[in-house]
Amino acid sequence: MSESMRGTRLGALSYETDARVVPAERMVISYTCPEGHQSLVPFSVEAEEIPFDWTCRCGRAAVRLDTDAPEQKPGRHVRSHWDMLLERRTIKELEELLQERLDLLHEQEGSKPAALRKTA
């Protein structure tokens, strides 16, 4: 408990006995773009999140080949807000929510006729 205030980093000591100077603080991630260019991007080992893709020098999106895409299909499908919404709600729930909001709107607009309301 006495060393709790020390700022010592894990692993900092272990490299002191090594003859070589090891850049312990970094790792290099390789990104490959559709043109076959390789981008080597150094990241801090302490980085909380290594991005899966990187913009290549040619402007294309390069990706890591050493790991799978995070929840992404190769069909370059990008999760939309709608997709995320569907993961939490069913269509039925959404319909009910929508109807609630519509009812509220209609109440607020009071004077307008309900002719625009779509009834299934």
Ligand SMILES: [Zn+2]
């Ligand atoms: Zn490229």
